[in-house]
Amino acid sequence: MDASLNAELSALLDAHRDRPGALLPVLHAVQDALGHIPPAAVPIIARALNLSRAEVHGVIGFYRHFRSRAPGRHVVQVCRAEACQAVGALELEAHARRALGCGFHATCADGSVTLEPVYCLGNCACGPSVRVDDEIVGRVDARRFDELLAELRDAP
């Protein structure tokens, strides 16, 4: 058992474990803190919440938001839903794949950006929409995407 991981998780677990139906709040807290939910965290979470590892594993796998592998320095989500498709989201998606040299759920070679699909960010009158970490950006065409990318690659 990874002792430092254990220590890191114990504060998070203490903050949430007594909430009814605590698993999702716990998984969110872990991913917010670590960027992902490392496989080694699964048994620790399971024990704290009195669940089986399989249950915790199943929940992580079910929800698109949770990831088991560390992402790049930034996460970029491109909306694939209908309203964004109506204004060129699929073309943007193709451009994003080319520009990053990777597909969805993968990280580009320099480790700066992980690309993910998303179905709707609620910015449907101003698409194509992209989420960069916790910010939503609207009216993103290929040029705007490249600008965003350049900013992210310059940023730490």
Place this chain on the structure above:
Amino acid sequence: MSRVFVSLDTSALALGAERVAQAIAAEAKQRGAAVEIVRNGSRGLFWLEPLVEVEAGGQRLAYGPVAPRDVASLFEAGFLAGGAHALALGPTQDIAYLARQERLTFARVGLTDPLSLDDYRAHGGWRGLENALALAPAAIVREVTDSGLRGRGGAAFPAGTKWETVRGAGAEQKYIVCNADEGDSGTFSDRMLMEGDPFCLIEGMAIAGLAVGATQGYLYLRSEYPQAARILAAAIAKAREAGWLGADVGGSGRAFDIELRLGAGAYICGEETALLESLEGRRGIVRAKPPLPALAGLFGRPTAVNNVMTLAAAPLILERGAAYYRDYGMGRSRGTLPFQLAGNIRHGGLVEKAFGVTLNELLHDFGGGTLSGRPIRAVQVGGPLGAWIPPAQFDVPLDYERYGEIGAMLGHGGIVVFDDSVNMLRMARHAMEFCAEESCGKCTPCRIGSTRGVEVLDRVAANRDREAQLALLDSLCDTLLHGSACALGGMTPYPVLSALRHFPEDFGIGSQDHAP
């Protein structure tokens, strides 16, 4: 001190409102102008965002869309006092798009500072809750029943009937669950209200709690809405601090509190029983019904699950009375629906209108046609499970029953516009793909049939044995319609078959103009 309003709404921010607010603050500082920047919700006129408003001569004047580079010239023009400028739009409330609406639920959104309790109070806040506190639970429910309010999450079930079931259920603990999963593409009314007037939702949930006898509420918000999450968390804390939530709601001695919970990127968790599973910490697998959640819902207790718009309508109904709300609308669709104009539309945004308005009015009078300038070819109403509407049906009144008659649905009021470059076979394929992607896996037709549907449509597109494939598509849809435990599988045939029915040429039937 001049007051300037720049929105903190996600879509305003997505178009650069933050940089505009910063530019105004910097320019004001440099000029030594005393400016208070209020971060309001959005008026919902998104093609004008970032919209900047000033208070001058006792009214709000609008400028937009404003870019950071416009800020210096706005100061130069004396915009703080309403000076003339190329971006000036006049009094905000006179902008036709806004003036022609019937804003009941959205009356305050864009007007107030969403996190100011004083603002909320000054604009009629908490009056519905105060009235409710003076009523017996059955009388609160009766008011909602008499208003004719039907669930705004999609199924349009009468809200009062649901509340009455929960109220009548004998149990120590009951729950209010607010469904803020807003998964449909083309919808953002829940988000706009939560970001622009969060106390309204809090008040609505508290009223629901009093009506059914629930002391605990859960607000299940999709994780794709980080800004709404920040604002709701702050608003809940403020409401609790001010005594509108907690052990002694409004000094009444009655308890109600709210906990904010985040979803995790699963469309199916908008379905109420999958949502309850998720709240309980499990995968979002749809539960068998019965039992109804109203009788055995969250943690097995009686639970009223309602959409954000349903709950946010309650304060007004309790403030003004059932008749006031019921007087809007047509037939059995009472009140207003906040329609959302999305996709390829010139004037996209939020249009709250009484039921009975038509797509022609919304798309042309409000929306101004497509963003691309090309003709509108198809419109999807009611989210990814909603039918495609061709221009020939744009004059059908938007009313639950009238839409049902044409094999369509209003759902959550999302309207997604496509121009004539759309390929409807591809959209049908997308519907099947979405179903496969988002299926909870419980029913075979939904889990497997949707993937078959994608393959069948690919063969149609490639013109491989087209007639046999289309027959297969029909029978697949029939199986989905009848063999699904929820509307994800059960309604995916709507967008698929309506695309085929209204746009057969895209499937290689009849005219070859649009053949893929």
